[in-house]
Amino acid sequence: MANCSIPAKEAECESTTKPNWLELPTDITTNILQRLGTTEVVTNACHVCPLWWNICKDPLMWHTIRIPFLMHTPYSCDDLEKICRFAVKRSCGRLEDIDIEYFATDDLLECIADNANIRCLRLAKCLNISSKVFCEAVGKLPRLEELDISYSGRLTYSLDVIGRSCPLLKSFKFARYGFNSHSSNEDGFMIAETMPGNEVYNDGLLAILDACPLLESLNLLGCFNLDFTESLQQRCVEQIKSVQWPRRNPPFENFLMIVYTSLS
Known part of the structure; x- marks a missing residue:
């Protein structure tokens, strides 16, 4: 009997020490949820319980959106675009920092650009964005302070527009694959008139x-x-x-x- 009671006591002790997530103060729960990736919040966390759903309805939960494209992600590019649109819509114009990779399209960028409070925009390896739409989007983001369009090759000829449209820009990253001797100095002088490149x-x-x-x-x-x-x-x-x-x-x-x- 003594041997049987020990595991029972250990199980009872373990059950009493585990935190009840629903009893945590709302601000702590919010802090925890904000540490999750945007994809995890949209696809899982906000569906856990009514409390978490209500927290996730707060626009401040979505002032930062980060959706990297992982090699073994179960989500397609279309899925990630829908997730991003959901998060942008939830921000209700409070979006300040957005970081996405690979899956961005012209339509998605137009949706993002409707949020004029954006201060940081990262579009890495986004080859499906046209220079025309990108220029229009940048023109709607006068508060932009950080911009990264690394390896988004079709945006080469948008550099002068960035300089004119983003007077508050403090950080700019622009890297490209490959080597093009014709465009090397052209990029250099275009950027020199506005910002580095x-x-x-x-x-x-x-x-x-x-x-x-x-x-x-x-x-x-x-x-x-x-x-x-x-x-x-x-x-x-x-x-x-x-x-x-x-x-x-x-x-x-x-x-x-x-x-x-x-x-x-």
């Missing part, structure tokens, strides 16, 4: 350095088309706080990514 030759890099006095971080990895003279190296070191110099990488890493950070 991508692949350049020496003249393009100098134009960026001249036009961007607040530039703090310069990533030159894979930019083998640059000829670093002693004067150019000195200019970079004196003007930029953090410089990553070119090193031999595979061809697809031939890009220059510059982060423009305001000193204020």
Whole structure:
């Protein structure tokens, strides 16, 4: 009998120490739910119980949306787009930070751009967005402070529009696959008139350095088309706080990514 009572007591003790999630204060439950990914909240958490559903109806729950495209995700691109639309709609205009990968489309971006309070927008590897729609969307986001369109190749010719439309922009990331000698300097001068950018030759890099006095971080990895003279190296070191110099990488890493950070 003694042997049988020990497991029973342990089970009773274990059951009394497990937290009752429904008895947690609402603010703590909200904090926990906000730590989940957007996909998990939309597809699972908000359906757990009426309390969690009501918490998830609060627009403040959706001021940040992050939906990465995972290799083994059970959701298709169409599914992820629907999840994103649901989250954007729930934000009721309170959306400030959105980070999505791969599955974005013109229609989805138009939906996102209706939220003028967005401060941070990341569209990585989103190859199905046209420059036309992107330019229209950026024009609706005057409060944008951080923008990342890395590897979204069709947005190349939107760089000048970004500069004109986003006066508050502090951070800009633009990296591309591959190497295109025709566009290298063209991108450089276009960006130099507005903000930092991508692949350049020496003249393009100098134009960026001249036009961007607040530039703090310069990533030159894979930019083998640059000829670093002693004067150019000195200019970079004196003007930029953090410089990553070119090193031999595979061809697809031939890009220059510059982060423009305001000193204020």
